[in-house]
Amino acid sequence: MPDNSTSNSPHQNADIAVVGAGIIGVACALQLARQGLRVVVIDQQEPGQGASFGNAGHLATEQVFPIADLSILKRLPAMLMDPMGPLRLDWKYMPRAMPWFTRLLLNLRPAPFQRTVAGIRALNESSLGAWHRLLEGIDCPGLMKEDGSLLVYERPESRQALQALEARMRQQQVPVEFWQAKDVLETAPQLSENIQGGLFFPSTGHFIDPYRVVCELVKAAKNCGVQFIKQQVTGGQMSEAGVSLVTPQGRLTARRVVIACGAHSAKLTSALTGKKVPLDTERGYHLMLPTERDRLPFAVTSLERKFIMTPMTDGLRLAGTVEFAGLQAPANMERAWQLHRLSKGLFRRDLSAEGATPWMGFRPSxxxxLPVIDRVWDGKVLLAFGHQHLGLTQAAVTAEMIAQLASAGSTHALPALAPYRLDRF
Known part of the structure; x- marks a missing residue:
């Protein structure tokens, strides 16, 4: 594994400081450095140790719809009462979450819903091409497997719902194929004979090791002169020189800044722009099964059980579930172990949990x-956060957009950015 060590010495003369060393921040740093800019990345953790470490690894270009629809109102009692449910709202967090949920519901009205779908789809359609360019540029194309993914169903009565989803996908021009049970079992023979069929998405893929992707990008960025500083940014302000970032070790000054610190981006965005962003977090869990490397040929999701299984170099990763409980509540790792229980019956032989490791991370939502991808203050502040569960999928294309914003005279030169601008709030 490449050396990810970071510097603790302040860097006062950067052209751009990137706040956030996750997949999006590191990809942005590399693209900006390739433009000849002096770049410093600052994060309180080592690169890739946040949500980028534990994501599902699925390049989910098929997921063009929001995570919720109006049925969320019917599910609200279960969300509050079931601590192991696939979509959970911690009742203690409910007072803080309700303004966010109210805005979510308003965005499910027909017109804003269609704008959201169009915005997600535009990013997703460009995502795999951007990843090809980025990985080929660092000589690591083998980290991405573009071999599709599968959504399976087990109950005959689920077929109608699956076909309705297929119709919606086709309407959005998402490549999709309906597979009968025999097609599923020919391709993934270790799955249970109870599988009735599924939807295959040929234009998707997965990473065999998401954390290694970050490490390889860090290595390439360092080779381009990017410096990494392990410090916490606690605040910031605009200055004549550009941007002044506050850390416990002092101030770090750069001509411009990229805010790409995921679920932690709201405070710094407010400090630098005066805009209060309604950012919350979908807490996601995974369970890594190290002895199950060869069970599946590609990522498989269960329609009824509502979780995904992705084959990786280090094992089979079970991921999914959405929990709204904020940034401060401790992780409930039983939710990670619940993923193993959910897998029972999906295979001819149940998955082994020997040596399994649980994890929880924060998805910025x-x-x-839709994410915020924008430039404000005459380009002194660039924004790249809020990608919810599509951060991995959209990281490379977001980095290309940020590089364009850094070199563009104004956002008017990039009309495609309209859905992602900060001023929509």
Whole structure:
């Protein structure tokens, strides 16, 4: 594994400081450095140790719809009462979450819903091409497997719902194929004979090791002169020189800044722009099964059980579930272990949990399910956060957009950015 060590010495003369060393921040740093800019990345953790470490690894270009629909109102009692449910709202967090959920519901009205779908789709359609360019540029194309993914169903009565989803996908021009049970079992023979069929998405893929992707990008960025500083940014302000970032060790000054610190981006965005962003977090869990490397040929999701299984170099990763409980509540790792229980019956032989490791991370989510990708203050502040569960999928294309913003005279030169601008809030 490449050396990810970071510097603790302040860097006062950067052209751009990138706040956030996750997959999006590191990808942005590399693209900016390739433009000849002096770049410093600052984060309180080592690169890739946040949500980028534990994501599902699925390049989910098929997921063009928001995580919720109006049925969330019917599910609200279960969300509050079932601590192991696939979509959970901690009742203690409910007072703080309700303004966000109210805005979410307003965005599910027909017109804003269609804007959201169009915005997600535009990013997703460009995502795999951007990843090809980025990985080929660092000579690591083998980290991505573009071999599709599968959504399976087990109950005959689920077929109608699956076909309705297929119709919606086709309407959005998402490549999709309906597979009968025999097609599923020919391709993934270790799955249970109870599988009735599924939807295959040929234009998706997965990473065999998401954390290694970050490490390889860090290595390439360092080779381009990017410096990494392990410090916490606690605040910031605009200055004549550009941007001044506050850390416990002092101030770090750069001409411009990229805010790409995921679920922690709201405070710094407010400090630098005066805009209060309705950012919350979908807490996601995974369970890594190290002895199950060869069970599946590609990522498989269960329609009824509502979780995903992705084959990786280090094992089979079970991931999913959405929990709204904020940034401060401790992780409930039983939710990670619940993923193993959910897998029982999906295979001819149940998955082994020997040596399994649980994990929880924060997905940054905005109530319209779209990220913020923008430049404000005459380009002194660039924004790249709020990608919810599509951060991995959209990281490379976001980095290309940020690189364009850094070199563009104004955002008017990039009309495609309209759905992602900060001023929509």
């Amino acid at each position: 905005l109530p319209d399910s």
